[in-house]
Amino acid sequence: MKPLSVKNLAKITAGNLVQGAEEVLIQHGAYRLKQVKKPNTALFTSKRIVNWKSLEPLSPLVLVTDRAYRPHEMPKHVILLQVANAEEAYWKFVHFYRNQxxxxxxxxxxxxxxxxxxxxxxxxxxxxxxxxxxxxxxxxxxxxxxxxxxxxxxxxxxxxxxxxxxxxxxxxxxxxxxxxxxxxxxxxxxxxxxxxxxxxxxxxxxxxxxxxxxxxxxxxxxxxxxxxxxxxxxxxxxxxxxxxxxxxxxxxxxxxxxxxxxxxxxxxxxxxxxxxxxxxxxxxxxxxxxxxxxxxxxxxxxxxxxxxxQTFPQLKKQLQLFEGIHHSMLLDDTWSITTTSLEAALHVLNALGDGKKKIAIIGTITDLGSWGYIIHEQAGECIQRIGVDVLITIGEHARIMADHAVKLGFSAPVYTFKNSTLVYPLLQKIVDANTIILIKGDMYSKQVSKLAAELKLKPIPPAE
Structure with a gap:
């Protein structure tokens, strides 16, 4: 942050300096108490602070507030800037800072x-x-x-x-x-x-x-x-x-x-x-x-x-290529999952897996609310349209994808599991050196992330 004096902050926010030195420099900003991590922070809040003791190591603290404090309530190490409206003062500060x-x-x-x-x-x-x-x-x-x-x-x-x-x-x-x-x-x-x-x-x-x-x-x-x-x-x-x-x-x-x-x-x-x-x-x-x-x-x-x-480093868990079990190829795409990214991942699986057995392991799509059933059906349509040689789903909602793909005519082997416990033993039986596996989920799915970690042996190095 470009440092800003208390005096200038008072001008920006039309605030009244009730306590503290105007020459103190502000080097951090916060609008929630838990965001205050360092000294010289300006905290914009209307909420009453009770536990002042915990803030002593973070002094000087500049409190920008529209709440009235009695003189005996306010510790001496706190700089108090009184404003008419704390939220308006906050946005005045934000706009001033950006416009510099x-x-x-x-x-x-x-x-x-x-x-x-x-x-x-x-x-x-x-x-x-x-x-x-x-x-x-x-x-x-x-x-x-x-x-x-x-x-x-x-x-x-x-x-x-x-x-x-x-x-x-x-x-x-x-x-x-x-x-x-x-x-x-x-x-x-x-x-x-x-x-x-x-x-x-x-x-x-x-x-x-x-x-x-x-x-x-x-x-x-x-x-x-x-x-x-x-x-x-x-x-x-x-x-x-x-x-x-x-x-x-x-x-x-x-x-x-x-x-x-x-x-x-x-x-x-x-x-x-x-x-x-x-x-x-x-x-x-x-x-x-x-x-x-x-x-x-x-x-x-x-x-x-x-x-x-050309030197852009590929992001982890975003279609990252590894050697997998039994010398297979593994595409780790467990950063996030949407129907958009699923379609992209399936296209990559088919392109890299030309001539190989292609296995897709897919977890649940989250943040869908009442749309969960419909979106998982759309994912099933995507799977059926693009195609894989073996489909494995993990999770109750993910099963909707598999069921809908089969309903639409998907004829390859399908395995649906509530969790990942039985997936690894299955893969031990059906994976060989001529197999490529896509594992697709999001960072919040511990089941999918754990399985991805178990399947990885080592990154595949770039060709010379």
Whole structure:
């Protein structure tokens, strides 16, 4: 955080310094007591603090509040700034802090690919810039303030995920970050427990259009069906489309699998560029297109971006390739699961498993609320359409996928389990060196994660 004096904070918030020294520098911010971890923190709250003793090691603490404290209640080590409304004071502070910096800020939302695209952008930019960014996929709304305060005078660019757990989340993130570039990677069906309907979820993602600076840029996947449903008529900035269609501003063609990644030709303007991106699947090409489009807007040339992208480190548990039991191949994709990412993973399984026995182990899709049955049926349709040689599901809801796939005509062997206990013994019997296994779930499924760990022997090294 760029330090700010108590005196200046009082001016920004129209606050009255009741107790403490105005020259003390604020170096951290918080709006919940549990977020106060270090001295010199400004805490914005209307809640009454009772246990002052626990805060002594964190002094000086600057308390910005609209709650009235009696003189004897307030310890001497606390700096008290009285304001008319603590929430309004907080947002005045946030807006002031963000407006100090005139740098490119990228915000990314989407059902799948957010973290990968963000990490690609970060990887490309950090070669010659100071970059603030979301830590992996830690993108909850409670983290937004800390990510904003990571920006200081040395920061030259920033890239943040703006996830959707419920309507308003992207709008809320926009109040902090005020992005100059926005990316919607794709829109599947997720978090329907709060968004209620697919249309509601699409609109929650479409909030991205309202948070980008009026002269900013929106980058979208031109081929994503649900993204096409967003009305772009009110967007005042520039729209860049990525995809395979001739109308795309950043177009991929001649896509094919290579050792440890994907190779394709990028066409932009009248020029063509050979691109290699680590990580398997056509979806990885779309992630790369969005990342290249974003850094190009920031000022990185396509040849430079392409060279830096070649060294992008693949993210753990995202279609990571290992040697598995009995010298099989294992694709660990246990970071998250949606119907969108499941379809992408099955395509990778089939591409890498050409000529091999292909086994898919799939766990439950979460955060669906009353839509759970329907979405799991859609996953079953996806499995039936793309196909595997053996299907194994783990979990009661995951069984819906298997049952629906069979109902639609899926004729390969199917095994459904409540938990993972019996899966490993089954695999010991049916796996050999000519087998490739996809294990697909999310980080919150201990059953699936444990099984993935048991199946891994060692990473498969890149070809020389």
């Amino acid at each position: 910096f005139h740098i490119p800020i990228v915000a990314i939302t989407g059902t799948s690919g957010k973290t990968t695209t963000k990490e690609m952008i970060k990887h490309i930019l950090t070669a010659d810039r100071q970059v603030a960014a979301t830590t992996l996929s830690s993108n909850s709304r409670t983290a937004s303030l800390q990510y904003l305060l990571d920006i200081d005078d040395d920061t030259e660019a920033a890239v943040f995920e703006t996830a959707v757990g419920s309507p308003g989340d992207v709008t809320n993130a926009g109040k902090y970050f005020k992005p100059t570039i926005g990316i919607i990677t794709n829109i599947g069906a997720h978090h329907l427990n709060y968004c209620k309907t697919l249309e509601g979820y699409i609109q929650a993602k479409a909030e991205m259009l309202n948070i980008i600076h009026p002269t900013g840029t929106l980058i979208i996947n031109a081929e994503d069906l649900n993204t096409k449903k967003i009305d772009l008529a009110t967007f005042r900035g520039r729209v860049l489309k990525v995809g395979k269609h001739e109308s795309c501003d950043f177009r991929a063609s001649h896509i094919h699998y290579e050792q440890k990644g994907m190779k394709f030709i990028l066409q932009h303007g009248r020029k063509s560029y050979d691109i290699f991106v680590p990580g398997f699947g056509e979806h990885q090409v779309y992630n790369a297109l969005a990342a290249i489009a974003a850094v190009y807007e920031i000022g990185v040339s396509i040849p430079v971006a392409a060279k830096r992208l």
